[in-house]
Amino acid sequence: MIRSEQLNKVYRMGKIEVPALRDVSLEIEEGEFLAIVGSSGSGKSTLLNMLGCLDKPTSGAVFLDGVNTASLSENELAGIRREKIGFIFQQFNLIHSLNALENVSLPLFFAGVSSDERLKRAAELLTKVGLRERMHHKPSELSGGQQQRVAIARALSNNPAIIIGDEPTGNVDSETGDAIMGILEGLNREGRTVIVVTHDLEIASHAPRVIRMKDGRLLEQ
Amino acid sequence: MKDIFLLAYRDIKERKARTGLTLLGIAVGIAAVIALMSVGYGFEQSVTGQLVEMADLIYVFPGKGFGSAHVELGSLDERDLKDVGGIGGVKEAAAGAMSMEEVEYRGEKTVVNILGTDPRDIGVIFGDMVKTEEGRDLRDNDHKTCLIGQGIANDYFDEEIRVNDRITIGGSKFRVVGVMEKQGGFNSDLDSTIYVTRRDAKGVLGNDDIAVIWARVRNIDEAEEIAAEIEERLDENHKLDDFTTAMTMGSAIEQLKTIFTLLQAVLVAIASISLIVASIGIMNTMLMSVMERTHEVGIMKAIGAKNGNVLSLFLLESGMVSMVGGVCGCVLGVFGANVISIGIRAAFGEEIAAIVRPEVLLGGILVAVIVGVLSGLYPARKASKMSPVEAVRYE
Ligand SMILES: Nc1ncnc2c1ncn2[C@@H]1O[C@H](COP(=O)(O)OP(=O)(O)OP(=O)(O)O)[C@@H](O)[C@H]1O
Numbered sequence A: 001m002i003r004s005e006q007l008n009k010v011y012r013m014g015k016i017e018v019p020a021l022r023d024v025s026l027e028i029e030e031g032e033f034l035a036i037v038g039s040s041g042s043g044k045s046t047l048l049n050m051l052g053c054l055d056k057p058t059s060g061a062v063f064l065d066g067v068n069t070a071s072l073s074e075n076e077l078a079g080i081r082r083e084k085i086g087f088i089f090q091q092f093n094l095i096h097s098l099n100a101l102e103n104v105s106l107p108l109f110f111a112g113v114s115s116d117e118r119l120k121r122a123a124e125l126l127t128k129v130g131l132r133e134r135m136h137h138k139p140s141e142l143s144g145g146q147q148q149r150v151a152i153a154r155a156l157s158n159n160p161a162i163i164i165g166d167e168p169t170g171n172v173d174s175e176t177g178d179a180i181m182g183i184l185e186g187l188n189r190e191g192r193t194v195i196v197v198t199h200d201l202e203i204a205s206h207a208p209r210v211i212r213m214k215d216g217r218l219l220e221q
Numbered sequence B: 001m002k003d004i005f006l007l008a009y010r011d012i013k014e015r016k017a018r019t020g021l022t023l024l025g026i027a028v029g030i031a032a033v034i035a036l037m038s039v040g041y042g043f044e045q046s047v048t049g050q051l052v053e054m055a056d057l058i059y060v061f062p063g064k065g066f067g068s069a070h071v072e073l074g075s076l077d078e079r080d081l082k083d084v085g086g087i088g089g090v091k092e093a094a095a096g097a098m099s100m101e102e103v104e105y106r107g108e109k110t111v112v113n114i115l116g117t118d119p120r121d122i123g124v125i126f127g128d129m130v131k132t133e134e135g136r137d138l139r140d141n142d143h144k145t146c147l148i149g150q151g152i153a154n155d156y157f158d159e160e161i162r163v164n165d166r167i168t169i170g171g172s173k174f175r176v177v178g179v180m181e182k183q184g185g186f187n188s189d190l191d192s193t194i195y196v197t198r199r200d201a202k203g204v205l206g207n208d209d210i211a212v213i214w215a216r217v218r219n220i221d222e223a224e225e226i227a228a229e230i231e232e233r234l235d236e237n238h239k240l241d242d243f244t245t246a247m248t249m250g251s252a253i254e255q256l257k258t259i260f261t262l263l264q265a266v267l268v269a270i271a272s273i274s275l276i277v278a279s280i281g282i283m284n285t286m287l288m289s290v291m292e293r294t295h296e297v298g299i300m301k302a303i304g305a306k307n308g309n310v311l312s313l314f315l316l317e318s319g320m321v322s323m324v325g326g327v328c329g330c331v332l333g334v335f336g337a338n339v340i341s342i343g344i345r346a347a348f349g350e351e352i353a354a355i356v357r358p359e360v361l362l363g364g365i366l367v368a369v370i371v372g373v374l375s376g377l378y379p380a381r382k383a384s385k386m387s388p389v390e391a392v393r394y395e
């Protein structure tokens, strides 16, 4: 399903080289719910970016459904992100000038879905995450938890097989965090693969499988 | 498609002031070009329009340029006039004697162009264009009488010359019987001319020379051939090659149009500088917009936007701004053109109505959009090449 082999990522900052990932080999089954934990700077986000096709490794390979994503072009990666992956970020990363409905329908727009179909799907998804009453609100008019639910709805708009969350509960209180994890558990029950980065062990305990990172390496699982 | 417009529109709306200024830059550039072109067309029309009424006229004069070399070569005579009149296709021919003479009015002296022609020929020469405004026309049996142009009446002397006033032309007293209508434009020469009969001209000039023969042709299409025939015939009369020039008004109009096209091109080139400045403005605005929206672009890419999606979004944005700028520029340009015509009338007394051609307006909008898209290209490419991770990392 998702498999990384000897994944290395080195950031170059002028003359200094920062190794962010060292020889990370990992296999994630379809329909798995995985939490990645580790201290700040251990390379969790970097790994997630590789798995989510946002970035390319310095060496090594990531196989997604058997395809080595390291060999794909930028536009092919964009296509994979659009069709197979839904992202949820710590900072929500909604577009401020668009309301909830438009934010959720944006990935469908890039996928070339017709306008009516898009709005219909976006409305359904917002209803599903409990924001039926807030569809026409701008992000600035929503609470952190509501914004994160809009972001989840957006991640689901293209009906992706994989949901990737980089500290999706990092900017909300623990109660809202639990609610968000609840939604993610629900998505996992629908058969989607869910990968979540967190440094909150309480949050990680929602996941059946937890892996730890330290200094860019995977610790024993 | 509609939605990407909406998206671009939202982004523009978020930056009202800056977009407004960029738009103004484009609008002013386009307006400058449109105003200058429209005034140019108006100017061309006011000049060639007068000439078109005389399109069937052929000017025949000795030498190469009008009024240049006839002194050395000799001048035309009665035989020439008769021959020109006899050429097939020539409807009528008229002769004019011309010279610069000293004119005195109430003790004030100046040198003025005198045109001597038979009264009945005035119609042949000027058609319906030149009319007497005050007093009467010249008559065949007039003696020592003259018609004067508006300029002579009002501007040449401190005191205005009126009908029945007396002026001295080349030493002999003349009575003013009429004042001509103001011509202006290409015909403003006629405003500063004094008209006498040929008989009187002979008295003043002391000879019977003909400076110019005007011939009106029956069919304008034949004008060039007839002109060639006139040249040949008169050259033969005077036993000299290239003695005469017979110039059709048609070819004069063509020449003028060429000059106007050149003039127009120079004006537009100058006005285009403001467009270049405006395009730098767009590029600047778009670059700032791209920089501010690094994060937004990153999000779009993370959720699956291809480079092309981002590119077209930003291009659309600059295209929309510049198109609106172009439309505003058209409105502003038409307004400006009219202001310029009013200014010209106030300053020079010339009636030049700006001519706004629809194709110039369309061209203006098109140029605006092209300028907008071209100057948006670099910022848009920059945006489309952004890496999603870098852009998404920080809020
Ligand atoms: N774009 C970059 N340029 C340079 N170094 C980077 C870049 N991104 C990450 N790093 C470095 O790589 C290492 C891993 O960073 P990463 O963001 O993956 O950590 P993390 O585990 O997600 O930390 P946190 O819990 O604080 O989010 C860090 O030392 C970081 O400084």
Ligand SMILES: [Mg+2]
Pocket: A044, A045, A046, A166
């Ligand atoms: Mg991180």
